[in-house]
Amino acid sequence: MSTSLPEQTSPPGDPLDRLPLRERKKLRTRRAIQEHALRLFLDQGYDATTVEQVAAAAEVSPSTVFRYFPTKEDxxxxxxxxxxMTEFFRSQPADLTPLEALRATFRQVFPYLDAQDRATMVARTRMMLEVPALRARMIDSMRSGTLGVVAELVGERTGRAPDDRRVQAFAWAVMGVLQAAMYAWLDSDATLDLAALVDANLEFLAEGLPL
Structure with missing residues (x-):
């Protein structure tokens, strides 16, 4: 497989610029390591690439790779x-409902991702769907990662605990419509507007999913 990814940059307007300096440095280091890993996975295949090769390409030690990515799948x-997403969501006006705040957040974040990370997002998502170990890790990561973030943010905005039954149901519903948008985007070979797909699905959720 010889598909290549474009060089990633951090142009003016990079959402990472809104994060604290220490967090920005950590995320940019992680971004650089992941970029090298994805290039190797695309060139050599996921199973044929070792963490040691990724570390060598990124000019860091294997222990540094594992500091940022606990497993190869990560x-x-x-x-x-x-x-x-957390930074943008917390900056939304207090009078917005959780769904309105999420829609505003994604409207701000996705255009940047679509412009800068389209090839990376497609490559990552296709690998996660095609490699069994990655599919399993994706499900675990979704539950412990983004789902938890959504629940925490919704809990903050509504004054409920993140593990509140209704907050959890809301978070799972959001994850469901986000995944539906992602699959539709991939099925179109990434030609559709991902931000518009996400926004339409969140609007449909806000309407109560009428059919």
Whole structure:
């Protein structure tokens, strides 16, 4: 497999610029390691690539790779979007409902991701769907990662605990419509507007999923 990814940059307007300096440095290091890993996975195949090769390409030690990515699978599954989403969500006006705040957040974040990370997002998602170990890790990561972030943010905005039954149901519903948008985007070979798909699905959820 010889598909290549474009060089990733951090242009003006990078959402990471809104994070604290220490968090930005950590995320940019993680981004660089992951970029090298994805290039090797695409060139050599996931199973044929070792963490040691990723470390050598990124010019870091294997222990540094594992500091940022506890497992090899995390080199594909992990992304930097949860802390960025958290920063944008918390900046939304207090009078917005959780769904309105999420829609506003994604409207701000997705255009950047679509412009800068389209090839990376497609490559990562396709690998997660095609490699059994990655599919399993993706499900675990979704539950312990983005789902938990959504529940925490919704809990903050509504004054409920993140493990509140209704908060959890809301978070799972959000994850469901996000995944539906992602699959539709992939099925179109990433030609559709991902931000518009996500927004339409969240709007449908806000309407109560009428059919």
């Amino acid at each position: 080199l594909v599954v992990t992304d930097e979007y949860d802390p960025v």
